Structure formats: C-alpha cells, structure tokens
Amino acid sequence: MNNLLEISHISKNYITEKEEIEAIKDITLKVEKGSILTIVGSSGCGKSSLLSILAGIDQKTSGTFTFSCSNPVIGYMLQSDSLFPWLTIYENAILGLIIQKKDTKENKEYVKKLLSTYKLNDFMDKYPNELSGGMKQRVALIRTLALRPDILLLDEPFSALDYQSRLAISDDVYNIIKKEGITTLIVSHDIAEAISMSDKVVVLSKRPCKIKKIYEIHLTDKRTPMKNRQAKEFNDYYNKIWKDLDINV
Amino acid sequence: MSSESLQIIKKKKRTKRRILISQILIVILFFCFWEFLSNKKIINPFIFSSPSKIWNTIFSLALTGELWGHILTTLYETILAFGIGITLGFIIAILLYELPILAKIIDPFLTMLNSLPKVALGPMILIWTGANTKSIIVMALLINLIVSIMNIYNGFLGVDPMKLKLLQSFKATKYQILKYLIIPESMRTIISSLKINISMTLIGVIMGEFLVSKKGIGYLIIYGTQVFNLTLVMSGILILIILSFLIYECVSYIEKKLSKNR
Numbered sequence: 001m002n003n004l005l006e007i008s009h010i011s012k013n014y015i016t017e018k019e020e021i022e023a024i025k026d027i028t029l030k031v032e033k034g035s036i037l038t039i040v041g042s043s044g045c046g047k048s049s050l051l052s053i054l055a056g057i058d059q060k061t062s063g064t065f066t067f068s069c070s071n072p073v074i075g076y077m078l079q080s081d082s083l084f085p086w087l088t089i090y091e092n093a094i095l096g097l098i099i100q101k102k103d104t105k106e107n108k109e110y111v112k113k114l115l116s117t118y119k120l121n122d123f124m125d126k127y128p129n130e131l132s133g134g135m136k137q138r139v140a141l142i143r144t145l146a147l148r149p150d151i152l153l154l155d156e157p158f159s160a161l162d163y164q165s166r167l168a169i170s171d172d173v174y175n176i177i178k179k180e181g182i183t184t185l186i187v188s189h190d191i192a193e194a195i196s197m198s199d200k201v202v203v204l205s206k207r208p209c210k211i212k213k214i215y216e217i218h219l220t221d222k223r224t225p226m227k228n229r230q231a232k233e234f235n236d237y238y239n240k241i242w243k244d245l246d247i248n249v
Numbered sequence: 250m251s252s253e254s255l256q257i258i259k260k261k262k263r264t265k266r267r268i269l270i271s272q273i274l275i276v277i278l279f280f281c282f283w284e285f286l287s288n289k290k291i292i293n294p295f296i297f298s299s300p301s302k303i304w305n306t307i308f309s310l311a312l313t314g315e316l317w318g319h320i321l322t323t324l325y326e327t328i329l330a331f332g333i334g335i336t337l338g339f340i341i342a343i344l345l346y347e348l349p350i351l352a353k354i355i356d357p358f359l360t361m362l363n364s365l366p367k368v369a370l371g372p373m374i375l376i377w378t379g380a381n382t383k384s385i386i387v388m389a390l391l392i393n394l395i396v397s398i399m400n401i402y403n404g405f406l407g408v409d410p411m412k413l414k415l416l417q418s419f420k421a422t423k424y425q426i427l428k429y430l431i432i433p434e435s436m437r438t439i440i441s442s443l444k445i446n447i448s449m450t451l452i453g454v455i456m457g458e459f460l461v462s463k464k465g466i467g468y469l470i471i472y473g474t475q476v477f478n479l480t481l482v483m484s485g486i487l488i489l490i491i492l493s494f495l496i497y498e499c500v501s502y503i504e505k506k507l508s509k510n511r
C-alpha cells in the first residue's frame with residue numbers, strides 16, 4: 001500500500017488551570033495516497049484537535065505521524081472560511097503564497113486559473129462580503145490549493161452552509177480534489193457527507209476520541225457526492241455508522 | 250425611482266431640515282433670553298455677563314490678534330499630544346500583545362492609573378517638568394495614553410482566532426501576523442477610538458493650561474477668573490466649545506474617510 005500519511009498512537013491532552021482534558025486517545029491511521037478519507041465523530045470529540053496537530057499548529061502529547069514524502073506541503077482548511085474582509089478575492093486567494101514568499105508569476109497565474117476554473121473570475125476584484133457562502137468556501141479552498149499541497153486537511157468544510165449549498169459545494173470540492181489528485185483528510189460530523197465523498201470513513205468514539213470502526217466505502221457506480229447518495233449501499237453504510245455514533249451518546 | 254420613494258425621501262429631508270432649524274432657534278432664543286435677563290438686571294450682569302459683552306470681548310481679542318495666538322497654542326498642544334498619544338499607544342499595545350507576560354504583570358497598574366483622577370498629578374508634573382509646554386503635553390498624555398493603549402490592545406485581542414490559526418498554518422512569522430492580520434483587522438477599533446481620544450486630549454491640554462500656561466484658551470479662562478473678569482471667562486468657554494466641536498468634527502470626518510477605504 002502506498003500511504004502518504006501514517007499516524008501512530010497519537011494522543012492529545014489539554015491542560016488547563018483547572019483540569020486535564022483528554023481529547024484524543026491513541027489514534028492509529030493510514031491515509032492512502034490520492035484517496036479521500038473522512039473521520040466522523042460527534043462534535044467536541046477532538047476532530048479539530050487532530051487536524052491542528054497534523055497541520056503543525058498544535059503539539060501532540062504522545063505518538064508520531066509521518067509523511068511518506070519529505071517536506072510535505074500541508075493544505076489546512078479551517079472550519080470557517082476565514083477570508084480577510086479587507087482583501088479582495090484575488091488577494092485572499094494568494095495570501096498563503098505571499099506569506100510563504102512563493103508569490104511568483106507562475107503561481108499567481110495558477111491561482112487565476114483556479115479562480116476562473118471554479119467560476120470565480122468575475123469576482124476577483126470583489127470583496128468577500130459580496131459573495132455567497134458557497135463561493136467563499138471555494139475561495140478558501142483555492143487559497144489552500146494555491147500552495148500545491150501534498151495533502152489537504154479539511155475541517156468540517158461545509159458546516160457553515162445551508163443544506164442546499166452544502167450539496168452543491170461538496171460536489172464542487174470533490175471535483176476539484178479529484179481533478180487535482182490531492183490526498184485528502186476530512187473531518188465531519190455529517191454521516192451522509194462522509195459516505196458520499198470518501199473512499200474510507202473512520203468513526204470516532206466520544207471524547208476522548210478513539211477509533212471505533214473503519215469502513216471502506218464501495219458504492220456501485222461511484223460518481224459525484226450528490227449522485228452517490230442514491231447508490232443502493234448508501235443507506236446501509238448510513239445506518240451502520242449512525243449506530244456506531246449513537247451507542248456512545 | 251418611484252414617486253412614492255421620492256415622496257419618502259422628500260419627507261425625510263424635510264424632517265432633517267426641521268431639526269436643524271429647531272436647533273438654530275434654540276441657540277438664538279437662549280442668547281436672546283440671556284441678553285434680555287442681563288440687560289434688565291434680572292440676573293447680575295457682573296457675574297453672568299451677557300452675549301453682547303462676550304461678543305465684544307471676543308471681537309476685540311480677535312482685532313488685537315491675541316485670540317489667534319491662544320487658539321493656535323491650544324490647537325498645537327492638542328494635535329501634538331494626540332499624535333504622540335496614538336503613536337506611543339500603538340507601540341506599547343504591540344509590545345503588550347507580543348509579550349503577554351508583560352501585559353499580565355502591568356494589568357493592575359494600568360487599571361489603577363486609569364481610574365486615578367489625573368488632575369491630582371498636575372502639581373507634581375509642574376515641578377518635575379517645569380512650567381512650560383512640556384508639562385501640558387505630559388498632562389494630556391497622562392489622560393489619553395492609557396485609554397489609547399487599552400483601546401488598541403483590546404482591538405488586537407479581539408482578532409478572530411480562526412484567522413490567526415490560518416496564518417499559523419501558513420507558517421507565518423510574528424511580524425507577518427502583525428502586518429497581515431492583527432493591524433489591519435484591529436484598524437477599525439483603532440479608528441473608532443480616535444474620537445474619544447481627541448476629547449480626552451483636549452481635556453488634558455486645558456487642564457495643563459490651567460496649571461501652568463501663559464497662552465492658550467485654558468490660560469484665558471483661568472486668567473479671567475483671577476482678575477474676576479467673568480466676561481473673559483465665558484468668552485474663553487465659548488471659544489473652547491466651538492473649537493472642540495470643530496476638532497471633533499474633523500476627527501469624525503477623518504474616521505469616515507478611513508473606514509470607507511476599508
């Protein structure tokens with residue numbers, strides 16, 4: 001197996017003045033190159049913490065994780081779009097490039113190409129407050145893609161959107177990821193979204209989160225996330241995962 | 250635009266005009282009434298003066314050129330103290346933000362200093378810095394600096410943690426985080442604190458002038474009191490009201506301009 005990321009025995013405890021919160025407990029996981037893996041777990045179970053650790057923002061308490069490539073570029077997309085309201089869409093999209101001093105002509109062209117591919121070229125000089133939630137989410141994704149990441153970490157990428165936009169944008173994002181061929185690790189609490197988008201779904205228990213189950217998702221006639229919801233195996237997976245999560249309520 | 254919306258706009262304009270006319274009327278009536286009471290000796294004209302006397306005083310001060318010197322002095326001191334206060338406040342707020350330990354250590358002292366009526370320090374400042382413009386500036390800084398440090402610092406603390414995380418995920422340096430996020434995001438708070446700041450500064454400057462100066466509107470007022478010329482005192486107050494109103498409007502205008510560009 002060609003694994004891009006191997007996580008082994010990662011734990012995370014938060015120490016506050018009052019108590020010690022055990023957020024993640026002994027997680028071991030492999031992410032295959034080019035695949036989409038979704039981690040589902042109830043909210044507050046430690047999903048964001050895990051992504052923060054992988055993105056290098058937070059420290060783990062114990063365990064290790066390794067990437068198969070050296071110096072991997074990690075694209076981390078946060079729970080909110082976090083666009084800067086005082087910058088234009090284009091300026092937002094190249095923010096990562098500017099911070100990392102990679103704002104070469106070639107890379108900027110790449111961002112412009114991404115913006116026009118994903119139907120945002122008319123909005124390049126607009127400001128974030130003039131865009132819909134789904135469009136903002138796409139800009140946030142392009143800002144992440146601009147760095148040409150080896151792996152994408154998406155933290156509940158659609159949770160801020162209404163149901164209709166969610167369905168549409170998950171198709172968009174899926175197509176973008178697949179087209180650019182990027183290994184992706186998503187965390188979510190939405191079971192349907194997880195099944196419809198991923199090759200593999202990992203179910204976490206309540207806090208401290210441990211791995212409860214791993215499902216390889218095999219849908220007949222696998223297409224886009226929206227159409228995948230119609231696959232005949234979909235409900236079966238849904239019920240199983242729902243039960244896995246429910247037991248711990 | 251439909252005729253109905255035009256009607257509504259017209260109505261709104263009319264209301265606005267009515268408010269303005271009422272305001273002007275109130276001022277005129279106030280001065281007329283005052284003049285009348287003073288003229289008929291219903292109130293003691295020596296203590297309460299009268300608009301005509303005040304007007305004559307201001308007019309003759311303006312003719313001799315003395316008036317402009319006083320106004321310019323106060324204006325100069327205010328702008329200087331305002332500029333220094335904002336700049337120092339900004340620098341100190343950045344220091345506190347970058348060194349949270351320092352912020353925690355000096356927090357109670359800042360609060361104490363903030364709640365202290367600064368005028369109590371006046372006589373001491375006078376002795377330390379000498380009776381000159383310096384002590385007026387120091388007095389004004391005492392009043393505006395803490396407020397501006399706290400406003401700017403709180404603006405920094407109010408920055409969205411998600412945006413901070415985003416920049417950290419880009420491996421941004423501390424300087425980059427300041428430049429690309431902290432400063433632009435807190436600009437709005439900083440700009441909106443300018444108005445409070447200018448009022449504070451003016452209070453400080455007038456207080457300073459009361460204590461030491463030989464020029465300025467504060468001096469005019471205190472001098473008038475000393476020679477028991479209440480017409481002069483009220484002239485000074487009237488000029489001060491107009492001046493502070495104009496300064497405030499200027500800062501409001503700047504604030505509007507700045508926040509429009511954001």
Ligand SMILES: Nc1ncnc2c1ncn2[C@@H]1O[C@H](COP(=O)(O)OP(=O)(O)O)[C@@H](O)[C@H]1O
Binds near residue numbers: 041
């Ligand atoms: N900086 C922190 N300090 C203390 N506790 C934290 C911190 N960040 C998260 N936690 C706690 O860790 C747990 C997991 O949080 P999080 O990873 O955000 O969960 P999720 O993303 O699954 O909703 C929560 O109970 C939260 O209260």
Ligand SMILES: [Mg+2]
Binds near residue numbers: 156
């Ligand atoms: Mg979360």
